[in-house]
Amino acid sequence: xxxxxxxxxxxxxxxxxxxxxxxxxxxxxxxxxxxxxxxxxxxxxxxxxxxxxxxxxxxxxxxxxxxxxxxxxxxxxxxxxxxxxxxxxxxxxxxxxxxxxxxxxxxxxxxxxxxxxxxxxxxxxxxxxxxxxxxxxxxxxxxxxxxxxxxxxxxxxxxxxxxxxxxxxxxxxxxxxxxxxxxxxxxxxxxxxxxxxxxxxxxxxxxxxxxxxxxxxxxxxxxxxxxxxxxxxxxxxxxxxxxxxxxxxxxxxxxxxxxxxxxxxxxxxxxxxxxxxxxxxxxxxxxxxxxxxxxxxxxxxxxx
Amino acid sequence: xxxxxxxxxxxxxxxxxxxxxxxxxxxxxxxxxxxxxxxxxxxxxxxxxxxxxxxxxxxxxxxxxxxxxxxxxxxxxxxxxxxxxxxxxxx
Amino acid sequence: xxxxxxxxxxxxxxxxxxxxxxxxxxxxxxxxxxxxxxxxxxxxxxxxxxxxxxxxxxxxxxxxxxxxxxxxxxxxxxxxxxxxxxxxxxxxxxxxxxxxxxxxxxxxxxxxxxxxxxxxxxxxxxxxxxxxxxxxxxxxxxxxxxxxxxxxxxxxxxxxxxxxxxxxxxxxxxxxxxxxxxxxxxxxxxxxxxxxxxxxxxxxxxxxxxxxxxxxxxxxxxxxxxxxxxxxxxxxxxxxxxxxxxxxxxxxxxxxxxxxxxxxxxxxxxxxxxxxxxxxxxxxxxxxxxxxxxxxxxxxxxxxxxxxxxxxxxxxxxxxxxxxxxxxxxxxxxxxxxxxxxxxxxxxxxxxxxxxxxxxxxxxxxxxxxxxxxxxxxxxxxxxxxxxxxxxxxxxxxxxxxxxxxxxxxxx
Numbered sequence: 001x002x003x004x005x006x007x008x009x010x011x012x013x014x015x016x017x018x019x020x021x022x023x024x025x026x027x028x029x030x031x032x033x034x035x036x037x038x039x040x041x042x043x044x045x046x047x048x049x050x051x052x053x054x055x056x057x058x059x060x061x062x063x064x065x066x067x068x069x070x071x072x073x074x075x076x077x078x079x080x081x082x083x084x085x086x087x088x089x090x091x092x093x094x095x096x097x098x099x100x101x102x103x104x105x106x107x108x109x110x111x112x113x114x115x116x117x118x119x120x121x122x123x124x125x126x127x128x129x130x131x132x133x134x135x136x137x138x139x140x141x142x143x144x145x146x147x148x149x150x151x152x153x154x155x156x157x158x159x160x161x162x163x164x165x166x167x168x169x170x171x172x173x174x175x176x177x178x179x180x181x182x183x184x185x186x187x188x189x190x191x192x193x194x195x196x197x198x199x200x201x202x203x204x205x206x207x208x209x210x211x212x213x214x215x216x217x218x219x220x221x222x223x224x225x226x227x228x229x230x231x232x233x234x235x236x237x238x239x240x241x242x243x244x245x246x247x248x249x250x251x252x253x254x255x256x257x258x259x260x261x262x263x264x265x266x267x268x269x270x271x272x273x274x275x276x277x278x279x280x281x282x283x284x285x286x287x288x289x290x291x292x293x294x295x296x297x298x299x300x301x302x303x304x
Numbered sequence: 305x306x307x308x309x310x311x312x313x314x315x316x317x318x319x320x321x322x323x324x325x326x327x328x329x330x331x332x333x334x335x336x337x338x339x340x341x342x343x344x345x346x347x348x349x350x351x352x353x354x355x356x357x358x359x360x361x362x363x364x365x366x367x368x369x370x371x372x373x374x375x376x377x378x379x380x381x382x383x384x385x386x387x388x389x390x391x392x393x394x395x
Numbered sequence: 396x397x398x399x400x401x402x403x404x405x406x407x408x409x410x411x412x413x414x415x416x417x418x419x420x421x422x423x424x425x426x427x428x429x430x431x432x433x434x435x436x437x438x439x440x441x442x443x444x445x446x447x448x449x450x451x452x453x454x455x456x457x458x459x460x461x462x463x464x465x466x467x468x469x470x471x472x473x474x475x476x477x478x479x480x481x482x483x484x485x486x487x488x489x490x491x492x493x494x495x496x497x498x499x500x501x502x503x504x505x506x507x508x509x510x511x512x513x514x515x516x517x518x519x520x521x522x523x524x525x526x527x528x529x530x531x532x533x534x535x536x537x538x539x540x541x542x543x544x545x546x547x548x549x550x551x552x553x554x555x556x557x558x559x560x561x562x563x564x565x566x567x568x569x570x571x572x573x574x575x576x577x578x579x580x581x582x583x584x585x586x587x588x589x590x591x592x593x594x595x596x597x598x599x600x601x602x603x604x605x606x607x608x609x610x611x612x613x614x615x616x617x618x619x620x621x622x623x624x625x626x627x628x629x630x631x632x633x634x635x636x637x638x639x640x641x642x643x644x645x646x647x648x649x650x651x652x653x654x655x656x657x658x659x660x661x662x663x664x665x666x667x668x669x670x671x672x673x674x675x676x677x678x679x680x681x682x683x684x685x686x687x688x689x690x691x692x693x694x695x696x697x698x699x700x701x702x703x704x705x706x707x708x709x710x711x712x713x714x715x716x717x718x719x720x721x722x723x724x725x726x727x728x729x730x731x732x733x734x735x736x737x738x739x740x741x742x743x744x745x746x747x748x749x750x751x752x753x754x755x756x757x758x759x760x761x762x763x764x765x766x767x768x769x770x771x772x773x774x775x776x777x778x779x780x781x782x783x784x785x786x787x788x789x790x791x792x793x794x795x796x797x798x799x800x801x802x803x804x805x806x807x
Contacts, residue, residue: 077625096629102495108458113471141463
């Protein structure tokens with residue numbers, strides 16, 4: 001009933017375009033199409049991006065670009081590698097050397113890029129399906145080796161691009177197009193997986209906690225070794241709407257009600273279930289020689 | 305804001321003021337900036353852009369302190385805030 | 396193998412295993428990155444690279460599987476390094492998707508397949524040539540590929556260098572399709588001093604970042620100059636069908652037409668430059684009765700049957716395919732009108748013979764000499780087919796009457 005009334009109400013009012021004026025608009029072009037402070041790091045000729053209204057990817061990207069700018073890293077030496085999926089499209093929007101590779105194989109490509117030119121700051125920006133489902137093997141090995149990469153894993157608990165299928169991070173009970181009766185597989189805990197595999201920096205934040213997310217991303221960018229930030233993000237179209245969160249806003253409200261910040265959490269007790277709680281924080285920050293450092297030390301001794 | 309005692313340096317505190325800019329055509333009407341602005345500055349406007357979304361507008365621009373949360377939260381690169389001089393109404 | 400400690404490529408005369416020669420060829424060509432995975436019979440390439448690359452300030456990494464290996468090779472190439480991987484049949488299959496990525500991104504690199512008996516796990520320690528069609532068609536979609544087939548450790552050395560040169564010139568992964576026999580045999584390998592070896596490098600852009608378009612190809616050229624990561628070009632490349640800017644263009648087929656056509660044409664239209672053939676006979680091949688078309692180890696093991704056939708009075712020539720892909724359509728067509736028949740010995744159940752049949756188009760008979768893998772051809776088997784191809788499949792008594800010496804008859 002409420003919806004009906006609302007629709008009628010809107011129909012009665014004349015629709016006014018946001019940018020209609022009489023006479024010469026001054027500065028109006030700026031306001032319609034304008035310039036955002038991060039535009040110089042974006043391929044603005046490709047905006048608006050393809051992500052749905054209420055998708056958290058834009059926020060994750062905003063936090064990332066802001067963190068990258070604040071980190072002071074040489075942008076000419078920053079390279080972004082992504083895989084396939086909605087998150088994989090991030091590579092296409094950043095005005096950096098960017099590589100949109102095959103499904104699950106962003107991390108090996110990034111490994112080759114980094115080892116081919118160690119001066120590069122190589123960032124892998126991809127989704128949970130791409131990084132820990134199909135790409136799981138590469139994920140754990142790069143962490144094991146402590147390759148100096150910054151991995152941003154956007155976790156929206158499904159394969160979103162293809163319409164919302166079950167993945168290795170879908171919580172128990174999650175309804176997706178390929179788990180129509182509810183998911184009966186245990187999911188991965190991405191942060192625990194990274195930490196167990198040897199990552200030197202592990203953090204998990206939702207896109208609602210944007211400031212902390214930006215800060216963690218900056219720390220991960222500057223941290224030598226395998227640094228991973230797990231970003232919990234809404235996917236209203238693929239996942240949220242099947243779980244009473246029809247809009248991204250509903251999911252953010254869920255995060256607000258159900259998230260707990262605990263940096264010292266036992267990661268093995270920090271799985272994410274459908275009903276929460278959602279434990280987030282800066283979980284791991286340790287010192288360990290990187291792959292290249294270990295290699296240099298070993299070869300220096302051997303090749304005297 | 306109620307103080308039990310007025311701070312000694314109250315006259316020296318400068319609360320910043322923010323000037324909000326909305327890139328109307330980029331907005332996809334997610335509503336996040338409106339919901340999470342800590343000063344309740346924004347509201348969903350009546351206007352629509354060419355894609356049919358209602359962009360936000362600053363309903364209480366004087367209350368904006370330029371914290372930048374809307375800028376950070378927006379998934380569309382559609383809103384940003386510039387810090388500027390100005391009086392802020394302290395509630 | 397383990398007592399070499401040279402800070403640069405080798406030079407001189409060596410008694411060297413094929414796989415080792417391949418690794419040394421790569422180093423001579425300037426390869427400074429190897430991402431690989433152990434697999435018989437290609438493991439020795441990885442072992443040699445793991446030992447030598449640190450000596451020459453290069454990078455060796457053993458990846459967790461073959462998909463990661465080729466992925467890392469592509470990444471290293473986009474960081475500006477010449478990169479290579481080596482595998483065998485099962486790993487080759489795993490690499491197919493990323494081979495497609497390498498082709499689509501136009502990434503110079505070399506992929507060595509030391510073939511073994513298949514299918515599946517097959518005969519890991521014994522030879523085969525069963526991946527030849529897969530080399531051409533193994534990845535999904537339409538594309539063209541360059542594949543070289545060495546017949547000796549010396550050739551494995553030379554052709555690995557040539558593979559790198561072709562890959563840099565045409566901005567494409569190049570396949571070196573060798574096999575367990577050549578890979579594991581030890582023979583003399585002569586490595587000339589570096590100044591005598593031609594090395595090709597990829598062309599770099601001459602314009603700045605604001606004008607550079609990663610996939611804009613000038614008229615009359617086939618590939619664009621290649622900027623890599625870290626040079627300030629903020630380039631974007633994607634495996635999706637893309638336009639000149641490198642951006643995805645997937646809303647219709649408008650970008651697909653020029654892109655796919657160019658990826659195929661850049662190789663197919665440059666056959667003259669790419670194809671290497673070796674022709675051997677008592678007279679030009681147009682005038683022989685039977686042409687043996689072969690490649691790799693099977694070409695080498697055809698030499699004795701050919702000699703014997705010639706002693707029996709059959710005029711046999713050898714067309715050795717040093718380049719198997721692109722296939723030399725024109726040469727086969729030209730010969731088909733003149734010679735009586737083609738004989739194609741290969742260590743598979745008939746793969747390249749289909750190409751010969753296609754090009755001969757009925758102009759000459761085509762005989763295959765199959766072998767499922769696991770060994771080299773029995774020379775008598777090849778000889779029998781040569782006789783049949785020449786129309787001489789007579790009984791020994793008749794052959795004696797024709798004046799064929801007894802020694803030859805006893806051998807058969």
